[in-house]
Amino acid sequence: MARIGFIGMGNMGYAILKGLLNSYGPEDLLFTDKSKERCEMVGKETGVRFMEGNADVAKNVKFLILAVKPIVYPAVLKDLNGVMQEDQIVISIAPGIAVSTVSEGLGGFRRIIRIMPNTPALVGAGMTGYTLEEKLFTQEEIGEARGILKSFSEIVQVEERLMDTVTTVSGSGPAYVYMFINALADAGVRYGLTKKDAIRMAAQTVYGSAKMVLETGEHPEVLRDNVCSPGGTTIAAVAAMEEAGFRNAILKGCEACYLKSSGKI
Numbered sequence: 001m002a003r004i005g006f007i008g009m010g011n012m013g014y015a016i017l018k019g020l021l022n023s024y025g026p027e028d029l030l031f032t033d034k035s036k037e038r039c040e041m042v043g044k045e046t047g048v049r050f051m052e053g054n055a056d057v058a059k060n061v062k063f064l065i066l067a068v069k070p071i072v073y074p075a076v077l078k079d080l081n082g083v084m085q086e087d088q089i090v091i092s093i094a095p096g097i098a099v100s101t102v103s104e105g106l107g108g109f110r111r112i113i114r115i116m117p118n119t120p121a122l123v124g125a126g127m128t129g130y131t132l133e134e135k136l137f138t139q140e141e142i143g144e145a146r147g148i149l150k151s152f153s154e155i156v157q158v159e160e161r162l163m164d165t166v167t168t169v170s171g172s173g174p175a176y177v178y179m180f181i182n183a184l185a186d187a188g189v190r191y192g193l194t195k196k197d198a199i200r201m202a203a204q205t206v207y208g209s210a211k212m213v214l215e216t217g218e219h220p221e222v223l224r225d226n227v228c229s230p231g232g233t234t235i236a237a238v239a240a241m242e243e244a245g246f247r248n249a250i251l252k253g254c255e256a257c258y259l260k261s262s263g264k265i
């Protein structure tokens with residue numbers, strides 16, 4: 001019996017699997033995917049075993065990670081209905097799918113942890129929000145679940161009502177950051193850099209600035225002010241960006257994400 005199993009080995013399943021391989025051996029892991037080619041490719045690359053049926057994987061693991069798109073959930077839950085045993089734990093990733101919906105689909109099984117990771121998990125720098133009903137698990141199980149999540153990301157526990165907010169900020173967040181990096185790099189190209197150098201400069205600037213926020217504990221506004229000398233170049237850029245609606249573009253984008261995630265649009 002393996003410790004952790006995956007149903008779905010796409011972008012997110014693979015990112016989590018790679019993270020887990022930093023602290024678990026291939027023999028602790030098991031997966032399946034609809035595509036046999038994908039199974040063979042990932043199995044060959046990582047040494048992790050795969051099985052063909054969803055229920056077969058479910059029967060052979062302590063923690064079962066559901067890493068399929070929300071649209072596929074009804075079919076997967078149908079495969080697993082009545083299969084899960086009381087000593088097992090399901091980890092559900094899909095945005096917008098409530099714990100109660102997963103529980104219903106699994107025939108009343110309740111030991112479900114809902115998480116929202118992001119793809120930087122692939123490089124061990126993910127951010128995951130999670131929610132669980134503590135009384136349904138032992139402290140050891142919660143500790144192990146947190147350890148699983150920590151093997152590929154930082155973690156924050158939230159109430160379930162905030163999971164759409166987690167999707168809005170960190171789940172979808174990498175896409176906004178990539179847009180920013182590319183726009184900053186385009187500016188570099190506009191003023192003479194190669195795209196390759198410009199992307200490297202922009203990405204390292206985002207990485208270093210994020211590190212400053214996390215490691216100094218300073219408010220981003222204070223760090224920004226520290227870079228803006230009176231009458232200088234940076235404040236000129238900041239003022240022009242504000243005039244063009246920088247903050248508002250981000251708030252508007254996040255509003256669309258939140259409404260989509262919470263099923264309001």
Ligand SMILES: NC(=O)c1ccc[n+]([C@@H]2O[C@H](COP(=O)([O-])OP(=O)(O)OC[C@H]3O[C@@H](n4cnc5c(N)ncnc54)[C@H](OP(=O)(O)O)[C@@H]3O)[C@@H](O)[C@H]2O)c1
Binds near residue numbers: 009012054072119
């Ligand atoms: N990607 C992100 O940035 C991100 C961030 C946070 C959360 N999530 C969530 O994570 C979950 C997985 O997303 P993803 O990006 O990894 O999706 P994905 O790349 O489409 O991966 C899902 C995998 O599951 C396979 N699959 C489909 N139906 C299946 C079935 N019935 N049984 C077993 N496997 C099946 C798919 O195969 P086929 O391709 O052949 O259909 C695919 O390989 C989603 O709920 C997503 O919303 C994603």
